[in-house]
Amino acid sequence: MPSFVSNLESAIDGTVLSADKIQTLHKDRPLWVRYDLDKIKRSLQIDNLKNRPHNIWRYKELLPLSPEDSVISLGEVVTPIISCEKLGKKYGLDKLYIKDESSLPTGSFKSRGLVMAVNMAKKFGVKTVAIPTAGNAGGAMAAYAARAGMDAYVFMPEDTPLINKFECKVFGAKAFLINGLIGDCGKIVRDGKDNIGWFDMSTLKEPYRIEGKKTMGLELAEQFNWRSPDVILYPTGGGTGLIGMWKAFNELDQLGWLKDGKRPRMVAVQSDGCCPIVRAFDAGERFAEPVENPYTIASGIRVPSAIGDFMILDAVRESGGKAIAVPEEKIIDYMELTAKTEGISICPETAACVVALEMLSNEGWLQADEEIVIFNTAAAQKYPDITEIKFTMIDIGSPIDWDIIRR
Numbered sequence: 001m002p003s004f005v006s007n008l009e010s011a012i013d014g015t016v017l018s019a020d021k022i023q024t025l026h027k028d029r030p031l032w033v034r035y036d037l038d039k040i041k042r043s044l045q046i047d048n049l050k051n052r053p054h055n056i057w058r059y060k061e062l063l064p065l066s067p068e069d070s071v072i073s074l075g076e077v078v079t080p081i082i083s084c085e086k087l088g089k090k091y092g093l094d095k096l097y098i099k100d101e102s103s104l105p106t107g108s109f110k111s112r113g114l115v116m117a118v119n120m121a122k123k124f125g126v127k128t129v130a131i132p133t134a135g136n137a138g139g140a141m142a143a144y145a146a147r148a149g150m151d152a153y154v155f156m157p158e159d160t161p162l163i164n165k166f167e168c169k170v171f172g173a174k175a176f177l178i179n180g181l182i183g184d185c186g187k188i189v190r191d192g193k194d195n196i197g198w199f200d201m202s203t204l205k206e207p208y209r210i211e212g213k214k215t216m217g218l219e220l221a222e223q224f225n226w227r228s229p230d231v232i233l234y235p236t237g238g239g240t241g242l243i244g245m246w247k248a249f250n251e252l253d254q255l256g257w258l259k260d261g262k263r264p265r266m267v268a269v270q271s272d273g274c275c276p277i278v279r280a281f282d283a284g285e286r287f288a289e290p291v292e293n294p295y296t297i298a299s300g301i302r303v304p305s306a307i308g309d310f311m312i313l314d315a316v317r318e319s320g321g322k323a324i325a326v327p328e329e330k331i332i333d334y335m336e337l338t339a340k341t342e343g344i345s346i347c348p349e350t351a352a353c354v355v356a357l358e359m360l361s362n363e364g365w366l367q368a369d370e371e372i373v374i375f376n377t378a379a380a381q382k383y384p385d386i387t388e389i390k391f392t393m394i395d396i397g398s399p400i401d402w403d404i405i406r407r
C-alpha cells in the first residue's frame, strides 16, 4: 500500500522536511509526521474498517507503514475499555472508564510507539538501535529489536524496576545501569552516535513513536463510536502518548470523523516529586524548566526534562485541559485501591491519575455525567519491587491454626 505520509514538519518552526530519509530533530526539537488527509478522505470510509483485524494496523492509512510492508509485529491488539462503576461512584462520577493497555506486548503501552519506531528504522536500513529509558521503553525496544534482528543497547538508571532490567536481558539487549538519571542515560546515547554508530531511539528524537502512540486516540474514538469522551487523564512523562492522542483527534476531526467535532479535555498527570510540565502549565510557560532531584516510584513519569514539553503544553491548553501534580505518597495506596475495587492490574503511573481524579472531582472540575477515561499504561505485575509484600507462612508439618487464616 502506498503511504499517505506527505512530509515531516518541525514542531518548533514548521520547516518542511522529507519523509523519504531517516530524520531526527530539527533545531534540537521534535518533528511531526504529516499526511495527505484529503487523499485519505477520498480512499477511506469508516465502513472500510469493519472487516479489518482488531489491532493497531487497522488504521494503516493514518500510519507511516501498513501490514503490506511486511512489518514486524508482536500482536499490537486493540485494548479494552473497561467501565469502572464502583471506582467512579467513590468520586461521584457516573461514567468512568479505564483503557487498559496492560495486554499489549511487553505489558505496557510503550509497544505502540516502539513497534512503529523500530519498523521505520529497519525500513531505513538501521542495524543498531540505542535508548535511554525509565524502564518500559527499554523493554519494548529490546523485544522489537530482537524480532527485527537488530542490535539493541539500553541504558537505564540503576534503580529502574527489576522487571524492566530482566526483560532487556531476556530479549538479548546489551543493557547497562547508570548511577544517574534518565538524562545521563540520554547523554550516553547521544555521545555513542558518533562513537559506536547506533541510531538514537530516545523519546521524540525520531518522529514515528508519536504515530504509534497516536493509535490510542484512534482506538478510543472508534470504541466511543466516533465521538470523543469528555476528559482523558494521562500519566505524563516524555509526553508521547498525550501528544500522539491529541494529534489523532485533530486528524480525525480533519477527516470529519468526529461527531460534532468535539475533542476531549486532556489532563497531564504527574507526581509532585517530578512535575516539570505542571509547573510550566501553572506559570503560563510554553517550555518547562528541568526538575532537580526528581523522585517518584512511578518510574514511567520520572522524567525531569521533556524535549517535547511545548507539544504537551500546547495540546493540554488547546484542549481546555490542565496539568496536575498529585502527592507522591498516595500513589501506592491508590494503586491497591483501584486494583482491589475493579480487578484491573494498574501501574503506579495510572494510580497517580486516580489520585488526580479524586482531586479534580473534589474541585468540581469534573462533572458527574461526564465521560472520563483513564489510561492504564502498564500492568501492575511489572512493579513487584515498589512495595514490600508480606505473607504469613503456613507450616504444613504442624496442625493448621485456622484462627490465623480467619484473621
Ligand SMILES: *Cc1c(COP(=O)(O)O)cnc(C)c1O
Binding pocket: 108, 110, 136, 137, 203, 235, 236, 237, 238, 239, 240, 241, 242, 300, 301, 347, 349, 350, 377, 378
Ligand atoms: C513511559 C510511561 C509513561 C509516560 O508516557 P509518555 O507518553 O512518555 O508521557 C506512563 N506510564 C508508563 C507505565 C510508562 O512506561
